[in-house]
Amino acid sequence: MDSLHHFLSTLSYVSEGVFLTLEYTLLSLLGGVVLGLCLALMKVGEYTIARRAAQFYTSVFRGTPMLVQLSIIYFGAPSLVSYKISPLMAGVFAFSLNSGAYVSEIIRSGIKTIDQGQFEAAKALGIPYSLMMAHIILPQALRGILPALVNEAINLLKETALISTLGEADIMRRAQLVAAETYSYFEPLMMAAVCYYFLVLLLSGIAKLLEKRLSYDCY
Amino acid sequence: MIVIKNLNKNYGHHVVLNHLSVELHKAEIVAILGSSGSGKSTFLRCINRLEEPTAGQVWIDGVEVTHSNVQQLRTKVGMVFQNFHLFSNMSVIQNLVYAPQKVKKMPESQAFEKAQQLLRQVGLEKKIKAYPHTLSGGEKQRIAIARTLMMDPEVILFDEPTSALDPEMVQEVLRVIKGLASTGITILIVTHEMNFVREVATRVLFLDHGSILEDQSTKDFFDGHNKERIAQFLNQATSD
Ligand SMILES: Nc1ncnc2c1ncn2[C@@H]1O[C@H](COP(=O)(O)OP(=O)(O)OP(=O)(O)O)[C@@H](O)[C@H]1O
Ligand SMILES: [Mg+2]
Numbered sequence: 228m229d230s231l232h233h234f235l236s237t238l239s240y241v242s243e244g245v246f247l248t249l250e251y252t253l254l255s256l257l258g259g260v261v262l263g264l265c266l267a268l269m270k271v272g273e274y275t276i277a278r279r280a281a282q283f284y285t286s287v288f289r290g291t292p293m294l295v296q297l298s299i300i301y302f303g304a305p306s307l308v309s310y311k312i313s314p315l316m317a318g319v320f321a322f323s324l325n326s327g328a329y330v331s332e333i334i335r336s337g338i339k340t341i342d343q344g345q346f347e348a349a350k351a352l353g354i355p356y357s358l359m360m361a362h363i364i365l366p367q368a369l370r371g372i373l374p375a376l377v378n379e380a381i382n383l384l385k386e387t388a389l390i391s392t393l394g395e396a397d398i399m400r401r402a403q404l405v406a407a408e409t410y411s412y413f414e415p416l417m418m419a420a421v422c423y424y425f426l427v428l429l430l431s432g433i434a435k436l437l438e439k440r441l442s443y444d445c446y
Numbered sequence: 447m448i449v450i451k452n453l454n455k456n457y458g459h460h461v462v463l464n465h466l467s468v469e470l471h472k473a474e475i476v477a478i479l480g481s482s483g484s485g486k487s488t489f490l491r492c493i494n495r496l497e498e499p500t501a502g503q504v505w506i507d508g509v510e511v512t513h514s515n516v517q518q519l520r521t522k523v524g525m526v527f528q529n530f531h532l533f534s535n536m537s538v539i540q541n542l543v544y545a546p547q548k549v550k551k552m553p554e555s556q557a558f559e560k561a562q563q564l565l566r567q568v569g570l571e572k573k574i575k576a577y578p579h580t581l582s583g584g585e586k587q588r589i590a591i592a593r594t595l596m597m598d599p600e601v602i603l604f605d606e607p608t609s610a611l612d613p614e615m616v617q618e619v620l621r622v623i624k625g626l627a628s629t630g631i632t633i634l635i636v637t638h639e640m641n642f643v644r645e646v647a648t649r650v651l652f653l654d655h656g657s658i659l660e661d662q663s664t665k666d667f668f669d670g671h672n673k674e675r676i677a678q679f680l681n682q683a684t685s686d
Contacts, residue, residue, distance in 0.1 A: 345534070347525075347527065347531065348525075348527065349533075351494060351527075351594075354545055358548055363536075366535045
């Protein structure tokens with residue numbers, strides 16, 4: 228009885244981290260998609276400087292560990308500007324910047340798969356570039372890249388475990404706290420794993436629905 | 447109304463259009479013939495600036511459009527492609543009303559009315575809600591023509607509009623194009639359908655290595671004592 232009670236209270240303590248983990252994930256995803264879209268448009272656009280800048284950005288953020296990026300933003304930057312940044316801001320900022328690099332590559336490759344004829348037909352009708360991208364090219368590209376975007380969202384979700392290093396009480400951090408207190412590691416960490424897995428299943432489920440909707444609407 | 451002066455197009459050292467000059471008049475139906483690689487597509491694409499000419503000028507209605515507002519040029523000059531290029535994320539009706547609404551600011555009700563009328567004209571009013579992937583090639587091309595007509599162009603460029611079609615669908619598309627003759631729209635058409643050219647075109651431009659080798663009325667072109675190069679082309683084209 229006692230051990231069951233203990234088990235349940237541990238489970239509820241660890242799983243309460245789900246909300247924080249989700250908060251970080253969704254905010255960062257939003258930031259990553261917005262940034263990634265901008266970078267992708269720079270990459271497929273005609274301005275060489277913008278293209279180079281976006282490529283450079285991507286190579287830097289893909290070429291350095293997430294943990295380093297997060298640490299620089301949370302621990303490093305404040306010491307330069309003497310301004311304390313909250314873990315939430317630092318985390319969302321760092322994850323968005325990082326995710327934007329990956330998302331931009333996904334969107335760019337999606338745009339590249341669109342038949343040149345779609346661009347030419349739009350141009351021949353006098354449709355301005357911005358409208359062509361927004362209403363013709365990107366909607367078509369999105370269909371193809373949705374699985375890759377979901378993949379990125381799942382990666383992001385798992386990477387948010389890094390915020391435990393900033394002392395944020397997310398799933399991972401809570402599991403560690405319990406472990407340190409009770410000297411038993413297996414149970415709380417397994418619970419953390421189950422929580423993450425549950426969230427990933429949830430994300431995949433939503434994505435499936437979205438994919439279905441898109442395919443009915445578009446074709 | 448279309449004046450083309452010294453049009454040149456090079457890809458690197460490869461000269462594709464070579465000092466091409468010609469004047470086209472309102473309501474003319476101009477067939478552009480020539481062997482593969484002679485520059486027919488490039489010629490059309492330089493007129494609406496899907497390709498930038500290396501040198502030379504295009505004037506439409508007395509306005510030089512080579513360097514001025516492309517958007518404005520493109521509302522006057524429509525284009526129909528070999529592979530249709532309907533917007534695959536949009537239904538037939540959306541394909542038709544999108545550009546007039548967004549580019550010409552046509553009111554929604556007017557755009558829909560016009561679309562319905564054009565769909566009747568091309569015999570596809572039943573397909574109004576269909577998506578492109580559910581249509582046959584001939585249907586796609588007729589929708590593409592209707593989409594171009596939505597913009598009320600003064601000129602339509604056709605680049606081999608029936609070359610990607612199964613034989614039994616060629617006529618339904620040619621019939622629609624034929625219906626445009628004598629409506630005042632100027633038509634430039636690249637095609638291998640010699641019967642269509644004979645019957646519908648008023649003028650023939652024969653391109654060879656990026657230059658106009660012959661510029662004649664259709665009657666003279668087919669009846670005339672042609673240059674050897676053209677006789678050879680016609681022999682081949684009609685034996686296909
Ligand atoms: N983007 C390009 N880059 C390099 N060369 C090109 C390009 N587009 C066309 N060309 C060349 O220009 C020449 C003319 O091409 P174009 O497509 O205008 O010919 P065409 O008369 O339309 O031929 P076809 O009957 O085969 O369609 C060809 O030799 C072609 O290889
Ligand atoms: Mg061609």
